[in-house]
Amino acid sequence: xxxxxxxxxxxxxxxxxxxxxxxxxxxxxxxxxxxxxxxxxxxxxxxxxxxxxxxxxxxxxxxxxxxxxxxxxxxxxxxxxxxxxxxxxxxxxxxxxxxxxxxxxxxxxxxxxxxxxxxxxxxxxxxxxxxxxxxxxxxxxxxxxxxxxxxxxxxxxxxxxxxxxxxxxxxxxxxxxxxxxxxxxxxxxxxxxxxxxxxxxxxxxxxxxxxxxxxxxxxxxxxxxxxxxxxxxxxxxxxxxxxxxxxxxxxxxxxxxxxxxxxxxxxxxxxxxxxxxxxxxxxxxxxxxxxxxxxxxxxxxxxxxxxxxxxxxxxxxxxxxxxxxxxxxxxxxxxxxxxxxxxxxxxxxxxxxxxxxxxxxxxxxxxxxxxx
Amino acid sequence: xxxxxxxxxxxxxxxxxxxxxxxxxxxxxxxxxxxxxxxxxxxxxxxxxxxxxxxxxxxxxxxxxxxxxxxxxxxxxxxxxxxxxxxxxxxxxxxxxxxxxxxxxxxxxxxxxxxxxxxxxxxxxxxxxxxxxxxxxxxxxxxxxxxxxxxxxxxxxxxxxxxxxxxxxxxxxxxxxxxxxxxxxxxxxxxxxxxxxxxxxxxxxxxxxxxxxxxxxxxxxxxxxxxxxxxxxxxxxxxxxxxxxxxxxxxxxxxxxxxxxxxxxxxxxxxxxxxxxxxxxxxxxxxxxxxxxxxxxxxxxxxxxxxxxxxxxxxxxxxxxxxxxxxxxxxxxxxxxxxxxxxxxxxxxxxxxxxxxxxxxxxxxxxxxxxxxxxxxxxxxxxxxxxxxxxxxxxxxxxxxxxxxxxxxxxxxxxxxxxxxxxxxxxxxxxxxxxxxxxxxxxxxxxxxxxxxxxxxxxxxxxxxxxxxxxxxxxxxxxxxxxxxxxxxxxxxxxxxxxxxxxxxxxxxxxxxxxxxxxxxxxxxxxxxxxxxxxxxxxxxxxxxxxxxxxxxxxxxxxxxxxxxxxxxxxxxxxxxxxxxxxxxxxxxxxxxxxxxxxxxxxxxxxxxxxxx
Numbered sequence: 001x002x003x004x005x006x007x008x009x010x011x012x013x014x015x016x017x018x019x020x021x022x023x024x025x026x027x028x029x030x031x032x033x034x035x036x037x038x039x040x041x042x043x044x045x046x047x048x049x050x051x052x053x054x055x056x057x058x059x060x061x062x063x064x065x066x067x068x069x070x071x072x073x074x075x076x077x078x079x080x081x082x083x084x085x086x087x088x089x090x091x092x093x094x095x096x097x098x099x100x101x102x103x104x105x106x107x108x109x110x111x112x113x114x115x116x117x118x119x120x121x122x123x124x125x126x127x128x129x130x131x132x133x134x135x136x137x138x139x140x141x142x143x144x145x146x147x148x149x150x151x152x153x154x155x156x157x158x159x160x161x162x163x164x165x166x167x168x169x170x171x172x173x174x175x176x177x178x179x180x181x182x183x184x185x186x187x188x189x190x191x192x193x194x195x196x197x198x199x200x201x202x203x204x205x206x207x208x209x210x211x212x213x214x215x216x217x218x219x220x221x222x223x224x225x226x227x228x229x230x231x232x233x234x235x236x237x238x239x240x241x242x243x244x245x246x247x248x249x250x251x252x253x254x255x256x257x258x259x260x261x262x263x264x265x266x267x268x269x270x271x272x273x274x275x276x277x278x279x280x281x282x283x284x285x286x287x288x289x290x291x292x293x294x295x296x297x298x299x300x301x302x303x304x305x306x307x308x309x310x311x312x313x314x315x316x317x318x319x320x321x322x323x324x325x326x327x328x329x330x331x332x333x334x335x336x337x338x339x340x341x342x343x344x345x346x347x348x349x350x351x352x353x354x355x356x357x358x359x360x361x362x363x364x365x366x367x368x369x370x371x372x
Numbered sequence: 373x374x375x376x377x378x379x380x381x382x383x384x385x386x387x388x389x390x391x392x393x394x395x396x397x398x399x400x401x402x403x404x405x406x407x408x409x410x411x412x413x414x415x416x417x418x419x420x421x422x423x424x425x426x427x428x429x430x431x432x433x434x435x436x437x438x439x440x441x442x443x444x445x446x447x448x449x450x451x452x453x454x455x456x457x458x459x460x461x462x463x464x465x466x467x468x469x470x471x472x473x474x475x476x477x478x479x480x481x482x483x484x485x486x487x488x489x490x491x492x493x494x495x496x497x498x499x500x501x502x503x504x505x506x507x508x509x510x511x512x513x514x515x516x517x518x519x520x521x522x523x524x525x526x527x528x529x530x531x532x533x534x535x536x537x538x539x540x541x542x543x544x545x546x547x548x549x550x551x552x553x554x555x556x557x558x559x560x561x562x563x564x565x566x567x568x569x570x571x572x573x574x575x576x577x578x579x580x581x582x583x584x585x586x587x588x589x590x591x592x593x594x595x596x597x598x599x600x601x602x603x604x605x606x607x608x609x610x611x612x613x614x615x616x617x618x619x620x621x622x623x624x625x626x627x628x629x630x631x632x633x634x635x636x637x638x639x640x641x642x643x644x645x646x647x648x649x650x651x652x653x654x655x656x657x658x659x660x661x662x663x664x665x666x667x668x669x670x671x672x673x674x675x676x677x678x679x680x681x682x683x684x685x686x687x688x689x690x691x692x693x694x695x696x697x698x699x700x701x702x703x704x705x706x707x708x709x710x711x712x713x714x715x716x717x718x719x720x721x722x723x724x725x726x727x728x729x730x731x732x733x734x735x736x737x738x739x740x741x742x743x744x745x746x747x748x749x750x751x752x753x754x755x756x757x758x759x760x761x762x763x764x765x766x767x768x769x770x771x772x773x774x775x776x777x778x779x780x781x782x783x784x785x786x787x788x789x790x791x792x793x794x795x796x797x798x799x800x801x802x803x804x805x806x807x808x809x810x811x812x813x814x815x816x817x818x819x820x821x822x823x824x825x826x827x828x829x830x831x832x833x834x835x836x837x838x839x840x841x842x843x844x845x846x847x848x849x850x851x852x853x854x855x856x857x858x859x860x861x862x863x864x865x866x867x868x869x870x871x872x873x874x875x876x877x878x879x880x881x882x883x884x885x886x887x888x889x890x891x892x893x894x895x896x897x898x899x900x901x902x903x904x905x906x907x908x909x910x911x912x913x914x915x916x917x918x919x920x921x922x923x924x925x926x927x928x929x930x931x932x933x934x935x936x937x938x939x940x941x942x943x944x945x946x947x948x949x950x951x952x953x954x955x956x957x958x959x960x961x962x963x964x965x966x967x968x969x970x971x972x973x974x975x976x977x978x979x980x981x982x983x984x985x
Contacts, residue, residue: 008433008434008437008438009434010430010431010433010434010437011779012779012782014812037812037813038778038779038813039778039779040778040779076809076810076812076813078810078812093809093810121844121845122844122845124844126844127809127810127811127812129811129812143810143811143846143849144844144846145846145848145849163882165848165884166846166847166848166849166881166882166884166885167846167848167849167851167852167885168811168846168848168849168852184848185811185848185849185852186848186851186852186885186888188884188888190884201884204884204888206888206890208890209890209891210890210891210892211852211855211888211889211890211891211892213852232815256819256823257815257819276816276819340445341444342441343782343783344816360782360816361437361440361441361783362433362434362437362779363437
């Protein structure tokens with residue numbers, strides 16, 4: 001495994017996100033944004049890792065992130081997403097939602113839009129816990145159980161679903177352009193269809209056993225009905241939202257809370273999860289493999305023959321790999337991506353071959369050669 | 373009270389006017405001070421006096437984080453391995469700590485140079501010098517205590533130590549070499565002598581060659597010096613030569629140099645003669661070069677190099693005090709750093725730790741160094757008056773300081789974990805005081821408590837979060853917290869709220885929660901009742917009256933319904949009584965009627981019997 005090095009940044013990192021790259025040129029990502037939490041003065045920062053082949057950095061070795069610019073942020077950064085190449089949206093623990101613009105020429109950051117107290121209680125602030133966007137639409141969720149829809153260019157709120165949930169909504173993701181999926185702290189996934197005017201979800205899914213709070217959710221990039229969630233008990237669940245009420249796969253992933261789960265955007269055979277226990281796992285599924293089940297601690301050189309497994313049935317067999325339940329362990333390979341146990345890994349993002357993650361040990365890790 | 377080691381430092385509170393009284397209160401890492409006249413005074417300010425500014429410095433924060441990582445790694449080294457295989461690990465850990473200090477120092481240095489703010493530059497400069505001193509001390513402790521080099525290697529390590537901390541030689545050399553005529557540069561001879569003083573004889577020879585080419589007439593003299601320099605023996609620890617053999621060889625060489633001096637081979641060249649005398653360890657000549665040496669410990673090491681290279685660790689202290697006295701003026705007072713190094717050379721570890729604790733305002737250095745030394749089994753178990761040993765005491769102090777920081781408290785948890793006697797108690801007390809602004813933070817704190825089976829703290833945190841949620845009418849969140857704490861009493865409270873809501877409004881709020889309670893329903897009787905009652909409603913809406921009636925009956929007979937709810941249940945029973953369905957519902961209806969009548973009768977009796985006053 002290529003060694004990852006930590007860059008200590010003097011702030012606990014709550015979120016890291018790659019800036020989107022244009023697919024036409026198959027570029028590797030070079031800029032990412034990070035948000036801090038639990039600081040007296042929290043910040044959002046933009047970092048560059050330089051593109052391949054650029055001249056070596058002045059200090060540090062090649063690939064070490066260099067700070068481009070940073071900006072003070074009111075409250076913890078509880079979620080962060082790129083709206084487009086220049087703008088990010090942040091969710092704050094004060095309940096505010098802010099759009100920041102990164103000016104590449106002058107390396108400065110300005111506030112493009114700010115909705116203060118978007119999420120609130122009658123006489124208190126309610127943290128905004130999740131944000132997802134599909135430019136220009138922004139959807140946010142919070143501890144107050146509201147779902148709010150904004151448009152980046154409008155000052156007012158487009159739509160509010162009051163009391164969407166009686167518990168905290170931890171994360172939100174788009175299922176289709178008009179449908180979103182939320183997860184909450186009583187272990188439910190709720191589908192919301194914006195075409196309907198009613199304030200109730202079109203579908204509710206949950207595990208049949210204990211109501212374990214769910215913290216993160218991500219949709220399969222190609223198959224819109226496949227969704228992965230992670231929760232307080234560190235179990236990775238893969239759901240098929242078309243069929244029934246229970247997840248198809250339950251896999252023991254981490255020993256404590258799973259904070260983020262991500263399908264690789266262009267290579268969805270690969271899934272990444274990070275957790276409070278300080279580990280970041282890379283899951284790889286395949287259709288045919290005789291490999292032994294649980295491999296840990298780095299890539300094994302005797303890889304399965306990936307070329308031999310081009311599935312004849314197209315996408316069908318790939319889907320079934322994620323949804324086959326525990327028996328699929330024989331086809332699932334997992335490896336730790338961080339060299340040793342660190343404090344909680346709060347966030348990760350993966351794009352092309354680059355992976356970035358941030359920890360409570362005030363360190364950012366970047367891996368530029370993720371084997372996908 | 374014990375007598376003081378040093379005079380306490382006086383801090384002026386600028387905002388408090390002269391002559392006024394001050395009241396104060398101790399905090400975990402600071403003091404709150406206010407002006408008072410023992411009655412209400414005009415000034416309404418409270419001042420916070422902090423001793424340790426370092427944890428708020430962004431660059432030094434990296435030091436705390438990186439060293440935490442190393443610390444945790446150190447604790448996991450297995451105790452049962454033989455000491456032979458553990459020593460290299462400890463040395464490598466010590467080097468890691470030092471490289472972290474150096475990295476921090478370099479960054480601070482860069483910022484100190486580039487900043488435009490004069491005051492900030494001074495502050496950074498101070499921090500750099502403190503870190504320099506810390507690294508110097510740590511390096512010496514590594515050489516003497518952790519690596520514990522025997523005679524022979526000891527001097528080599530000490531030479532490395534001195535070279536590492538005297539970087540200006542290389543700068544000067546670079547300057548000289550880059551000039552047009554290096555041999556004629558005014559610093560040329562200083563560089564050559566500095567190389568000799570540090571035992572870097574190859575580099576000295578290379579420099580001398582430049583001078584030799586300029587003076588062809590003195591070629592033989594330079595050749596002789598070159599030979600002498602090249603023949604000086606250095607002990608090779610990994611070689612086959614024993615220490616005694618090396619000693620013999622060295623004495624031969626020493627005699628040869630002495631002969632060259634006695635027969636005036638270098639008499640015509642003042643500089644070469646000086647170098648020759650240096651090679652013989654001539655104290656007076658050495659002291660003549662005080663500015664080049666810079667410090668008494670450089671003087672010490674150089675003297676040992678040229679007088680007694682086979683010095684044993686136990687013999688070091690014979691030389692140190694005398695070197696220090698010779699080097700420093702009789703008027704100048706030894707600085708704290710000097711006494712710390714002196715104590716180290718005398719292998720008095722406790723004195724080193726004590727002096728460092730006093731001199732520095734942050735426990736970081738002493739805590740980590742003591743912990744490492746303790747792992748090397750170098751500290752005698754020294755029970756302090758307060759029951760724990762030195763290592764634990766220092767770690768507890770350090771971690772308590774960390775806990776006052778809004779962010780670094782998470783690091784402190786691991787330190788407390790590795791203090792076997794008092795760590796847990798400290799953690800229990802401190803963790804409850806972490807402010808919980810968001811659910812995310814509360815979850816992290818909870819996880820820390822759960823992993824250490826601190827059930828009291830788990831209950832209290834969950835209760836705080838649940839009450840907060842309840843106050844904000846987030847019943848689902850409140851329930852989720854009480855499930856986490858397995859708090860039946862609170863679950864009952866929440867169910868009561870739901871039922872109250874129902875009574876006032878006639879409908880249930882938060883159906884998504886009640887409909888999907890799952891096994892959580894069993895947490896409390898009231899909650900079970902709530903779930904079942906909602907189920908009854910659903911059955912009724914779906915017109916499955918038989919089952920609805922049966923359920924209602926079981927609810928009434930099972931006695932989990934709260935007293936206040938009986939009227940509601942009976943009212944719900946009424947429409948069912950009018951259903952005209954199958955056989956067994958008749959039985960159920962009869963039961964219901966009986967119950968209703970009995971209840972009604974009871975109530976009637978009570979009512980009649982009550983005298984209106």
